[in-house]
Amino acid sequence: MSINRFTLQLDEIRAAYAAEPNPSLEVRLERIGRIEQMIAANEEKICRVLAADFGNRHPIESRLLEFQMIYQACKHVRKHLKEWLKPQLVATPGFLGSSQAWTQMQSMGVVGIMSPWNYPVQLALVPAIAAFAAGNRVWLKPSERSSRTSGFLATLIQEYFHPSEFCVSVGGTEVAESFAALPFDHLFFTGSAEVGKKVMRAAADHLTSITLELGGKSPAIVDSSANLKDAAASIAYGKLVNSGQTCIAPDYVVIHASDCEVFVQELQNAAQKQFSDPAELTNAIDEHQLARWHHLVQDAVDRGAQVIPLISCADNVELPFTPVALLNVSEDALVMQEEVFGPILPIVTMHDIDSTIRHINDRPKPLALYWFGKNKGVMKRILSETRSGGVTINDTLLHAAVEDLPFGGIGASGMGAYHGKAGFEAFSHRKSVLEVRGFFGLHFLRGTQLARPPYGNGVERLLRWLR
Template sequence: MNRFTIQLDEIQAAYTAEPNPTIEVRLERIGRIEKMIAANEEKLCKALVADFGVRDSIETRLVELKGLYQACAYTRKHLKEWMKPVQVEIPFYMGGSEAWIESQSIGVVGIMSPWNYPVRLALLPAIAAFAAGNRVWLKPSERSSRTSGFLASLIQEYFHPSEFCVTTGGSDVAEQFAALPFAHLFFTGSEAIGKKVMRAAAESLTPITLELGGKSPAMIDSSAKLKDAAASIAYGKLLNSGQTCIAPDYVLIEESLQDAFIQQLQTAAHQQFSDPKELTGPIDDEQLQYWQHLLSDAIDRGAKAIPLLNNPSAGGRRFEPVALIQVPQDARVLHEEIFGPILPIVTVANSAAAIEYINKRPHPLALYWFGKNKKNLQQVLEQTRSGGVTINDVFLHAALESLPFGGVGSSGMGKYHGKAGFDTFSYQKSILEVRGLLGTNLMKGTKPAHPPYGKKIERLLRTLK
């Protein structure tokens, strides 16, 4: 028995002593997360700058911290309703019986969070787990070591380790963590690591949620207003320097529109991110080298790079955002998740060809469609599969707590946010109370089916048809 197993036993013992926390206890724990963030916004922003090198505090507050406040407020508003038993329909032949579903807590939830949004993506699932009445054990990413370390110290200050425990460390710690027999394991990260986590969890049959990524397309219909589409895509690709699981990974557009779109894209990128202090840096040298390798591989194979900003190396930017055109299909950038400020542009003949292109590839985590043609839009929605869709903008489907968020196929399994997160970390117990008709023994439960068999059972079978 190692220290992790002992630690899990201690948290499990605390949960066993309080397996059905009241709504007041659940909301108080969520409220502590809210207070913890509110009291340390500035310090968290500084920790993120220390990890990324460049990361504007407004961007951090907007895309990380604001989402946490929204999740707390939404949960506070709806938790009472989520916790209520749900009555279900009873067939007439079961007399006066009553059936319902109760949501129960499941135990200790393990969370493995990523480095790209190391505060938001650590605490959002924790809020959902607390709402469902569970205890939480977090393993944050070692690549955002300063933020992860600071967040760990804050959680230790605001929570008892039997409520909300944090363990930091590298891949060796992550491997041991993933193998623990949690009530549920929640992982956000790459597909490659997700497979390893799933294999480790399978040893103890731990239920798992995988929030992965993949190549999320931005489809520009011929009916789109190019200026608006370019502004949204530039924002989606350059926010956090593209280090976002639902960033637009590539663009599908008709060839006749490509030049005009690139012009609008450059204009939008310059308007939004010309200040070098507002373009987030790569998390580390490993990420920077990955971008450089993707770019050089594409160019070596014949792609043409088009700078998105017209003041190269302003303020010593470590990487210049680019669009890529004429990209050969064997280029790495068209097959690997980019997770950076590189935007391949793929030309297609029409909307049907764009749909075909998407469907020949793994299902993406997000899909973005730009245009006004409702018929083409409906075809895209009906004929493609993706974790979520935003129409005529980027990201926003993931910002709504009322919409479940998650992937499909290789982009993930399971969902959270709002009620979906509460359900993910709850056990839905089915309950039937058997009663006879009008308080009598008539038609009570299994009684009409009891042997000896004969004409009585024959009549029952005809009734049940």
């Protein structure tokens, strides 16, 4: 599809938006309701196309991590949108007399959403729900790496929505580049930092505001006060669900050297207990991803790392890739330089909290951080002295499931946030309004009148009063 065709399509959506720039609460909720109905009516089919894209993905995992997030977002918006839309009064300074000031939320216009392949339904539709809540029209570009799911999702959206409400364009790199170059009113991207940089450069040509949901190396810190069995079980789940193809998966573990041996044993026990059935372990999205996992492990081994298998299957079952932990990993190994995005867990040993904090702060700011322990003093230091997009304490992933918590990164892990009210605000313009009134209704003391030229004693007295 050429850039001209994209431009014409955007013009059509803009025209539809211009005809209804401030949709009612009922219209917004009806559009969001259609997304909910679309998923509910097609859960089984979507699970099948997701499994086809990944080669293997258990339907319960898809229902839990894709559909439930969508239903939760719809429910939260229904409950709170009326309140979010209300103008918010703000205080005015005394010299403005009886004037009133407030902010009101206004839709932006046409929003572009570029969604990734790892959760290709949830990460396409949850931002769309927020954009509809804010009163916008939506144009989606899903990932080509999950081509079956993207194509089926496009078909469903065309069935439930007019293209001037919710439009979808599928395709590869050329389509994505043309899409990112359009003059959207806001552009929302979820994906890798490298692609995010390209999207940001394209958006800059039109000064398009942008939200970037990226990733990074999210640490899981196991304090000496932690219950190692519980910590290992939580980390095993956070790392192995969707085979680690999750932007907030624990990327590596930081643990005291004296606890490492016991922790590794507990990690193996937990992984074996949770994922002994190969049917419940999601595959790599494609051969390229699988080859990358093998390369990361081999590179670490070549640099002196020790490989610890986390799962052993029955003799007649062979996994495409066996989840592993890595010990004694060199700092210059690729697995310590790149976001893993797979079932590979490097374990880094430290001797004190100062070294742990320094290790994290010497690296790009992660999207998530996990801390396990009971020592409140250490917990407060971690929270106050490290920077990350979000934190879960004594578990993994769950901060992203709380709709009232903004979800987003900082620095290299992204900019902007969504989920719940934060999502509504991300796709809205907060307009500031001042209605000028005089003191006690007197016109001659109204607004700027006392400050206008010619300047004289009256303005001098005003300046002394304002001071």
